[in-house]
Structure formats: structure tokens, C-alpha cells
Amino acid sequence: MDFIKPKAEFDLISFGEVMLRLSPPDKEKISQSEVFEKNCGGSEFNVASGAANLGIRSAIITKLPKNKMGHFIARRIRYGTVSDDYVVWDNSDSKRLGIYYYESGVYPRKSAVVYDRAGASVCSLDLSEIPDEIYEKTRIFHISSISLALGETLRKTAIEVIKRMKASGVAISFDVNYRAALWSEEDARELIKTILPMVDILFVSEETSRRMMQKVGTLDEIMKSYSDEYGCKIVATTRREVVSPTRHNFGSRIYFDGKFYEEPHYKNIEVIDRVGSGDAYVAGVLYGILSGANIEDCMSYGNALSAVKNTVSGDMSISSIDEVNSIIESHRATGLQDEMVR
Numbered sequence: 400m401d402f403i404k405p406k407a408e409f410d411l412i413s414f415g416e417v418m419l420r421l422s423p424p425d426k427e428k429i430s431q432s433e434v435f436e437k438n439c440g441g442s443e444f445n446v447a448s449g450a451a452n453l454g455i456r457s458a459i460i461t462k463l464p465k466n467k468m469g470h471f472i473a474r475r476i477r478y479g480t481v482s483d484d485y486v487v488w489d490n491s492d493s494k495r496l497g498i499y500y501y502e503s504g505v506y507p508r509k510s511a512v513v514y515d516r517a518g519a520s521v522c523s524l525d526l527s528e529i530p531d532e533i534y535e536k537t538r539i540f541h542i543s544s545i546s547l548a549l550g551e552t553l554r555k556t557a558i559e560v561i562k563r564m565k566a567s568g569v570a571i572s573f574d575v576n577y578r579a580a581l582w583s584e585e586d587a588r589e590l591i592k593t594i595l596p597m598v599d600i601l602f603v604s605e606e607t608s609r610r611m612m613q614k615v616g617t618l619d620e621i622m623k624s625y626s627d628e629y630g631c632k633i634v635a636t637t638r639r640e641v642v643s644p645t646r647h648n649f650g651s652r653i654y655f656d657g658k659f660y661e662e663p664h665y666k667n668i669e670v671i672d673r674v675g676s677g678d679a680y681v682a683g684v685l686y687g688i689l690s691g692a693n694i695e696d697c698m699s700y701g702n703a704l705s706a707v708k709n710t711v712s713g714d715m716s717i718s719s720i721d722e723v724n725s726i727i728e729s730h731r732a733t734g735l736q737d738e739m740v741r
Contacts, residue, residue: 400688402599402632403570404538409482410455410689412537414560415443415546416521417461417472418497420674420714429502429513439475440499440714442543442576445675448479449682449704449716453723455689458482460533460560462524464494469520472496479715487528489520496520501674504644510673514580522550526559539600539685540564543574547590548581558594565597574681575603577611584611595629600688602635602681622654632656633694635701637680638664645670649706651680655694662699665706665730672712679708679716683723703727 420440423432447457459481463469465488476483497516504510546557565571573594577587588611595601605621608614614621618636625631633655640648650664683704687697703726708716718726729736 400632403688404568407536407538408456409458409537411447411450411457411539411541411685412460412485412533413443413447413457413541414460414557415441415543416497416516416519416549417441417444417459417463417476418499418516418519419468419472420499420501422501422503426503426505428508429500429511435500437471438713439472440675442545442574442678443541444476444479444481445678445714445716446541446574446682446685447481448476449675449679449708449718450686450689451480452717453682453686453700453704453720455686456482458485458537460485460487460524460529462487462489462521462528464489464496464520466494468496469494485529485533487524489523491520491523493518494520503672506643506645508644510644512674516549519549522553524553524556526556529556529560534563534567534569537564537569538689539570539572541572541574541681541685543576544587544591544594545576545578545581547594548578548587554590561594561597570599571597572600572681572685573598573602574677575601575607575612576677577607587611588613595625595631598629598631600633600635600685601625601631602637602684605636605638608636618652619654619659622652622659626654633688635680635684635698637677637705640664642667644673647673647709649676649702649709651698651702651705653684653694653698660695660698662695662702663730665702668706668709670709673709675714675716676705676708678714680705682716686720699727699730703730 421435451457497519500513680701683701687700
């Protein structure tokens with residue numbers, strides 16, 4: 400893919416908030432549990448970490464409070480094999496880490512999220528805190544619309560970073576990832592339309608395209624329209640069927656170079672924790688692009704990484720490329736297969 404730089408210090412740099420995640424154990428309700436499991440998460444970090452675990456070099460631009468909670472998150476960033484070279488530390492009196500509480504559902508009770516992220520340190524991230532040399536240091540820059548919705552300061556910073564990355568010949572990856580709790584459909588749509596002409600690799604669900612982006616037509620017509628109207632080179636749409644909170648079917652469709660690509664869905668995925676599975680898909684596709692794979696294999700990496708992420712706790716995908724290749728091989732196989740890897 401000739402729009403991707405052949406070489407840089409990092410393969411992927413992402414930009415976004417990394418939060419503290421608190422979850423009741425054993426599928427208890429938030430209102431019931433007296434104990435919470437501590438972890439971390441954030442869409443752009445999940446992407447950077449998932450791709451890094453597959454074998455590429457990644458980093459994240461974020462801002463953390465300089466206290467014990469910030470240091471916990473920094474250690475988790477390094478645990479995810481992501482460079483913390485561009486973590487900015489907040490020493491202000493108002494420093495804080497965003498938090499979200501995740502309650503895992505069991506049919507008929509749906510999973511639920513409660514956010515406590517207002518005024519988090521990342522919201523004050525200013526362009527002056529990001530070193531100028533970063534714009535020459537990566538092959539792909541990834542961001543989601545979440546970073547555009549967290550406040551005016553972060554929005555201005557994010558947009559300027561996108562512009563500077565693009566001007567330096569970096570490929571821009573953008574996940575629309577609309578969150579109704581953060582901003583209105585109208586505000587999101589109008590701003591995202593200004594971003595799309597800079598986007599090379601676009602991730603957007605069919606529901607978001609139809610509702611928030613107000614697209615009409617068949618799915619293929621919608622996906623192609625992003626390329627025709629804005630110049631997006633790759634458009635990827637995940638296709639998830641939720642049978643129950645603990646049973647999903649998953650696949651995706653990709654538009655590239657005038658053609659559509661799809662493979663059979665993963666059926667009856669046994670869901671332990673679905674949070675971060677969309678980010679895992681993005682990570683898998685970007686890994687494929689960066690490793691020089693053809694577009695079909697890029698899609699297969701995304702589908703497999705997303706499918707297996709559903710089966711592990713926490714936001715982060717922790718699969719190796721060997722595990723993902725094994726899953727792809729099993730998914731494509733016919734006939735009897737081994738019940739255990741040993």
C-alpha cells in the first residue's frame with residue numbers, strides 16, 4: 400500500500416485518554432458489589448497495545464496525573480508493550496485520572512458502563528506539550544472521535560496533530576467510534592466531516608453511518624461513499640450480531656481499491672468481556688497493513704483478534720501473532736479439529 404511510509408521509528412502512534420477501569424467480579428452488579436477489580440483501558444490505547452502485541456512498535460500520546468494512579472496507568476502502558484515516550488505528566492492541583500465502571504451483563508440483563516471522566520488530566524493536553532519531532536516518527540497515526548468529544552482544548556490539540564501528521568506524510572487512521580454520552584449526533588457529524596478528508600483508513604459501523612452520519616443506501620453504497628466523497632483509501636465496517644450478552648457472531652466488510660472484501664463470520668463466540676473487541680479489530684487490521692499483508696489478510700487479522708479478545712477479561716487484547724494465525728487457520732479449516740492446543 401503505497402500511502403504507508405516504508406520506515407519510521409514507530410509503526411503506529413495513537414492519541415487518546417487512558418482511563419482507570421473498575422469492574423465488579425463474577426458478573427455482579429455495580430450497585431451490589433463491594434469489591435472492584437482495577438484495570439485500565441481507552442480506545443486508542445487498546446489499539447496501540449493490541450497491535451504491539453502482534454509485533455509492531457507502537458506509542459501513545461496521552462496525559463496522566465503525576466500521582467500513584469497515573470503511575471499505575473503508565474506501568475499498564477508499558478505492560479501492553481506500548482512506548483510511554485510521549486506520555487505527558489500533569490502536576491496541576493486539579494490533576495485527575497478518568498474512571499469508568501463496567502458491569503458485565505448476563506441475559507436478559509445487558510452490560511452497562513458508568514463514566515466518571517469529567518476534567519481528567521488528558522482534557523488539558525496542549526499542542527505545546529507534544530514534541531515537534533513526533534510528526535516524523537511514525538508510519539500510521541491513529542485516533543478516534545472520542546478524543547474530539549472530550550473538550551475544546553483536547554479537540555483543538557487533536558485536530559492540529561492530525562493536520563501535522565498528514566503534512567508529514569503519515570497515514571491517518573480514524574475510528575468514528577461515536578459515543579452519544581459525550582456529544583450530540585449533529586455536533587459529531589459536523590466536526591467529523593471536517594476530519595474525513597485527511598483520513599486514509601476509516602473504521603465506522605453501519606449503525607453509526609446510518610444514524611449519526613445520516614448515510615442512506617445499501618451498506619456497500621455507504622462504504623464506497625466515504626471513498627468517493629472524502630478520499631478515504633480503506634473503509635472498514637464491523638458486523639456484530641449480539642445473540643445474548645455472552646454469545647456473539649462477528650465479522651467485517653472492507654472496501655479498498657474499488658473492491659469489497661468479506662469472509663465468513665465467527666459464530667457463537669463465547670463472550671467473557673466484549674469491551675475493547677472493536678479496538679482489537681482495528682489493531683488487527685492496522686497490524687496487517689503495517690506488516691505488508693494483502694487486504695484479505697488484514698481483514699482476517701482484525702476479525703480473529705476481535706473474536707479472541709471477547710474471550711478474555713479486560714480492555715486490552717493480549718494475543719500474539721502465533722495465536723491469531725492459529726485462530727485464522729482453524730476458522731478457515733473444514734472437518735474435525737483438535738480440541739486442545741498441546
